[in-house]
Amino acid sequence: MSNGIDEKTTGYSTAQHHDESANGPLSRVISIPVETFERLYLQPPEQRTTMALRSSVGNPSPAALFAFAVTTMLLSFQLMGWRSLESGQAFVGALWFCGGMIQTLCGIFEWVMGNTYTMTVLLIFGSFYMGLGALQTPSFGLAAVYAENTVDLYRGLGFYQIIWAIPLGLIALLGTRTNAALLLIFVFITITFCLAGSAYFELANGNVERHTHINTAAGVFAFVASLSGFYISFAQNAEAVGFPIKFPLGDLSGLWPDLRALKRAQEERAKARREGKEV
Helix, strand or coil, X not given: CECCEEECCCCEEEEEEEEEECCEEEEEXXXXXXXXXXHHHCCCCCCCCCHHHHCCCCCCHHHHHHHHHHHHHHHHHHHHCHHHCCCCHHHHHHHHHHHHHHHHHHHHHHHHHCCHHHHHHHHXXXXXXXXXXXXXXXXXXXXXXXCCCHHHHHHHHXXXXXXXXXXXXXXXXXXXXXXXXXXXXXXXHHHHHHHHHHHHHHHHCCCHHHHHHHHHHHHHHHHHHHHHHHHHHHHHHHHHCCCCCCXXXXXXXXXXXXXXXXXXXHHHHHHHHHCCCCC
């Protein structure tokens, strides 16, 4: 037992809390299966000092995923041109406050709770959506700056989309340690960024028809990613309220060996040898 947490080889993470009552301090032990931990916090158990905090405050991940799903689905409607939708100006509020602010705040809460991977993901998405919202906010004057050079505007927007595919692609690689539903989001959004950027480059070259086709494909990938976001958030909330039906996410945590677990096992064997014990 260290810092109130004991992670045994049984696959459980255990948090211990101390409550003061009339009879003196009481100790309450909560055992969380590793698979359940990964479903709730979207990463394997990592920080040993924050389990008590995790079990005493709300999990920000479901709210962040709902915000991501809503904003991404709205953008997918624009990319696919559903009901002849062309402008995304009506979505500026969602970009700033739903996709941007909520995900950023949830990312900060994940940082407080010690969830490094989830924090990185949410801050990346939050930064992207706030940046995209700024680009579409009239008071920022982007249209006026490029009024006489729209070709350069399209190229700049193309680079803006594609550059975000780099961190998302790296995050997707690490996502193979989480679950299939979350990995689908990262892969499909990475493809969306690449396609959307390519569509802007085609527009800069004057290929309007090709731009439309590529944008439609990008919208399809974004739409599927948003559905996965809704699903994961719903599954996490169902787990939180004890819903009797368990919604699978496709656990991938066993796909790669956990180097931290291997290192701890080596340290325990070395300690046992020093004490003259057999493991």
